Amino acid sequence: MILYGASGHAKVIIEILEQQCIPITNLIDANTNIKTLLGYPVLNKISPDCNDEFIISIGNNAVRKKLATEISQTFGRAIHPSAVISPRCEIGVGTAVMASVAINSGTCVGNHVILNTNCVVDHDCKIDDFVHISPNAALAGNVTVGQGTHIGMGSCIIQGRKIGKWCVIGAGAVIIRDMPDFAVAVGNPGKIIKYNQSEKYIYES
Secondary structure (H helix, E strand, O other): OEEEOOOHHHHHHHHHHHHOOOOOOEEEOOOOOOOEEOOEEEEOOOOOOOOOOEEEOOOOHHHHHHHHHHOOOOEOOEEOOOOEEOOOOEEOOOOEEOOOOEEOOOOEEOOOOEEOOOOEEOOOOEEOOOOEEOOOOEEOOOOEEOOOOEEOOOOEEOOOOEEOOOOEEOOOOEEOOOEOOOEEEEOOOOEEEEEOOOHHHOOOO
């Protein structure tokens, strides 16, 4: 496996792959000052004869989408051994599932998603590509999360809600209503305080 991005997020993925006994060849990062990370070499470009699987180890959702469209390699997965995952769910390529995550039956997780430490995704949820669900966040059953959305740390979304694409749900928010595309919502109950309209959120297919 090769990781694209040599930051703190990459450290977590490295340790997941180590626990999965998946060999790590090297990392790639544009910062020429970074030579190693956790003992693994960091290169500045992909070798033309590389056949390894990749994971984009960058936390920013929009950057992950941009790189995923530029990298023509095969993508793998990083799934922590302590994650509790239903055999009746689907997990896309490039996705990282951190320690103590729970994913329940009938859920579909897209490509290049981050399910961070101790988050809960209940039954029949649909998580679109490039989503990040932060530590200790909880999604009840039948929740839909649109592409590129960031669900903040410790937030809760009640059953059956639809969260649009490229939204930001603030840390600790309690979402009891559907959220439109690009909404930024905080508080309990969650209220929209603004909309994301900058280009960093708009990487449409």
